[in-house]
Amino acid sequence: MINEEIQQEIERLRQPDILNLEQVKRFAVWLDERRKLRKPGRAVGESGLGKTTASLFYTYQNRVAKTPNQNPTVPVLYVELTGSSCSPSLFFKTIIETLKFKAKGGNENQLRERSWYLIKQCKVELLIIDEAHRLQFKTLPDVRDLFDKVKIVPVLVGTSSRLDTLISKDEQVAGRFASYFSFEKLLGANFRKTVKIWEQQILRLPETSNLADNQEIITLLQEKTDGQIRLLDQILRDAAVKALESGVNKIDKSVLENIEGDYSLVAS
Template identity: 30%
Template sequence: MDKNIKRLNGQRITDEELSDRLAVLDRIVVKHTRFNELHEAIRECHVLQSKSLNKKGLCILGDTGAGKSTLFKTYESFHPRETRVKKINNQTVTFPKVPVLRVELDSNSKPLNVASKMLEELGDPFHYKGTEKQLTTRLKGFIEDCEVELIIIDELQHLIDTDTQRVIRKAADWLKQLVNDVNLPIVFGGIKDDASRIFSSNKQLDERFPYKPSFPGFKYETEKEKKEFCTFLNSIEFKLPFPDNSELADPYLSEKLYYASLGIPRTLNHLLYHSTKIALKDGMDRIEERHLQEGFDQLSFETRPRVKNPFHGKVFDLRVAIASEKLTKSTK
């Protein structure tokens, strides 16, 4: 593999070089099969409905860390903003053309916060001023002026972090009204069970989103699933800031990497980030299993208290490891 990356050959790495190489880990985006399928679903939602009277939305629900936000950011980056100059009352004003308006909701968002966040994204200097009604009215005006074509609302579950039915119903009503009024294609993203509750409280909203594809993490049971995960590992390997191959996709390591991450790209990224740092500080030109072992120990596994470090230099059986983790859990 020739990636034209300077060899360290055991030499000490400078802090600058180290931070440059670690920054690569934040930028790795692999266009894997599910990523491409969902990217195409968003594209179709965006471009194929311009002549439809009642626009349908798309709701992508998935595991946390599977890659929803990465997908949305990638789609947005393909449709960059432009600056437009308009004459209003003989005055020249500039404002952005925003083909894709993407917002990520903060925890405990209310409709007022959503409207405010969208206005902020569209450059409204007074996005924090006004009642829910005023902000929503202003938002509709901004959406038109900025020639928005597609709206992406990510982390939808934060609109219903609370459990009260009244709040959920109110949020669903507000969304339904917004969807009807702007009549643009809208893409929602969120965590599966949490975000889908919003649709059960409003039938009309639900009908506007007939397609709710899922975006799960990788699986590792069938040959096809194994191949997909290994292809993903291979693509990441190719982008890692090392000149030599770490053989991550080799069955010996791929099974261990699957166990460590359970197929969730975010966990895998964290593991590789720590392991890369350790290997580079060691002056190495590839990741070795001992770096993964140390990197693994730096992760926090709040939801997997009985997880065991699989990077012990010995052959590993994924089935046995998963079963024994479950077994210890159920006999707790």
């Protein structure tokens, strides 16, 4: 490969990809069931297991429909909460701005009414609330009321321990979001299968690395990622870039060892 081609490949490897993996497919089926049954729920799992990626993939599959001179139809609205503590006002502002309208000023009640109005106008059926463990306790009734007052299905997505701890403080919220989907770590044959998929569909190097068939490499990757798909993605992409920069067309153990040492999970 010439230098320009190598740089193009490196740039490609630095762009995010969303693969329709088995867990992503199962999550989509579960979300479809929530919409059909008109029942809220929560999706939980440790950090790095693909909750956000799966949520974005489902949202993309149910993309916005635009009609001239009318509000867009948004069957699935995905919002990501930021900051350490999401108040009711911030929650409603996030909804309004994600729908690409200006939040403007106003007190909490005005923002609530405006967000409810826009949700109805945009015909939102399902609201995915990512990083839901960031919600303040006093925001929970507003999340619960979305189903009662606006007739949409809210789904909370967040880190297992923090989200479950939060909603357990309100028995009405806990009961409403009792249905859950659990994101699991990559283990055993599933880990090996995912490495193979990543090599074929994400890395796509000039030569086959056969990473999934090398037990030493699989063991090394398992130890460094602890089954987290996000870390696996980062390590394999970095290794692919390192290989190309070094004039190598595939990943071998020496390239991976040179990369994986830069990653270390903090002990809990």
